[in-house]
Amino acid sequence: MSETETPAPVSNFLRDIVSADLTSGKHKEIVTRFPPEPNGYLHIGHAKAICINFGLVQEFGGRCHLRYDDTNPAKEEQEYIDAIEADVRWLGFDWGKHLYHASDYFEQLYQWAEHLIEKGMAYVDDQTPDEMRLNRGTLTEGGKPSPFRDRAVAENLDLFRRMKAGEFPNGARTLRAKIDMASGNINLRDPVLYRIIHTPHPRTGTTWCIFPMYDYAHGQSDALEHITHSLCTLEYDDHRPLYDWLLEHLPVPARPRQYEFARLNITYTILSKRHLTQFVRDGHVDGWDDPRMPTIAGMRRRGIPPEAIREFVKRAGVARANSVVDMAMFDAAVRDHLNKSASRYMGVLKPLKVVIENYPEGSSEELDAVNNPEDPAAGSRKVPFSRELYIEQDDFMENPPKKFFRLSPGTEVRLRYAYFITCRQAIKDAAGNVIELRCTYDPATKGGNAPDGRKVKATMHWVSATHAVNAEVRLYSTLFNRPDPGADGDPVKDLNPASLDVIEAKLEPALAARNGKDTVQFERLGYFVRDSKAKGLVFNRTVGLRDSFAKAT
Secondary structure (H helix, E strand, O other), X not given: OOOOOOOOOOOOHHHHHHHHHHHHOOOXXXXXXXXXXXXXXXXXXXXXXXXXXXXXXXHHOEEEEEEEOXXXXXOOOHHHHHHHHHHHHHOOOOOOOOXXXXXXXXXXXXXXXXXXXXXXXXXXXXXXXXXXXXXXXXXXXXXXXXXXXXXXXXXXXXXXXXXXXXXXXXXOOEEEEOOXXXXXXXXXXXXXXXXXXXXXXXXXXXXXXXXXXXXXXXXXXXXXXXXOEEEEEHHHHHHHHHHHHHHHHOOOOOOOEEEEEOOOOEOOOOOOHHHHHHXXXXXXXXXXXXXXXXXXXXXXXXXXXXXXXXXXXXXXXXXXXXXXXXXXXXXXXXXXXXXXXXXXXXEEXXXXXXXXXXXXXXXXXXXXXXXXXXXXXXOEEEEEEEOEEEEEXXXXXXXXXXXXXXXXXXXXXXXXXXXXXXXXXXXEOOOOOEEEEEEEEEHHHOOOOOOOOOOOOOEEOOEEOOOOEEEEEEEEOOOEOOXXXXXOOOHHHHEOOOOEEEEEEEEOOHHHHOOOOOOEEEOOOEEEEEOOOOOOOXXXXXEXXXXXXXXXX
């Protein structure tokens, strides 16, 4: 395949369904929707749904709607609405003029609810939530009919209209569909369609005090928007019979079809919005955009590019069966993208001072450094070099084992872009810790090559001590210390106490001059991004690099 050719889309069952529907003429164009509830920030699981819904439209034509499921005013906030729109756009998608809200259809949904009552297919129930739960039955036993199930149509209409008028308190009454209390599918055992919530709505104010349940608003909103393919995650598979029942018994203008795909599950990650809200509320993380959070906002702050998220979703695939994706796949997708796009710089996270004894005191020079070996167009920059440097503590061992080819007494290594140096002496403090190295350099090896052709087995990064800038670097690890957090019921106890390590690092001065939001590579260490909220010079680690020596040992 030539560089100008576009790779073929990865086939999956949803793509095959859409392709077949268009080929057969069942639909002239496809219309999908992404329907988030504005009660929290979007996470990587939502990113999969976004990529699927918008991606199918990008490939086959048509349109994808952004529709807020704003049916519970007690939990909805404008902050979440703003964050959702920012996240979708950041991922690379746009809904154009097709922004909708379930609340746009409140009047029509109400009229259709009265239609069900008039047809004897819905009734007002006075049972408490606990009574309804008890009488609903179990997976093996059918439910018990409500004592109010056989109310007359006129009485149900009167009570429902009084519910709408605000005569009754929260929880006093509900409107339920009259389907089958003995059904093997619990979702068909007279599901609740409306409940009373005396809370002002962000868009409709106090106009409404009864609000539709998601299962009722979902399908009818799809129908009003002429959605062709309503794509949901697998937990809605058992809800599809109710989705179809409502469409069948209401005078809707279209008959959308619901399809279910497996949700995204990743090791060391929890995607339950309830738990994520708890972590934020209880201060276990620094807000919804904490870089340890699996939210899109958190990933953006951690420096993960949208292209990497889209690629990860593609690699994870679209299937009908639930599975768990290893976090390593996500990290690999991030590394693969950043390896091509990120500019290289040098920084030292655990500084060990090096004095080059035969380098002239008070002197310094500027050396050429490549910005990105994967992208010649990225050019080069100047890096200052002086007599006193910093290297990583991990790059020196006084008594090294086999396969350790970095600096040790008597060994010669290459300093990236600079010279060959040889360690002559290690200076220790009173406790026996190495605090400084005395080395010599070979002036003939400028640029990192020896004219006599001799080779060294290690190339190390460094920064000039004279020119280095101090920076706070935040090293993020997984938020949880086990691959299946919450498996025992309480994910809080699985939180990783070592998920954040804050250190003081030494960086080359060019990093202080960078004000951009792009992620960069600290050579040999990993990818880092300037923190978007912190004051001063603060970098967050996006993802580390593989360490061949650490892996071997």
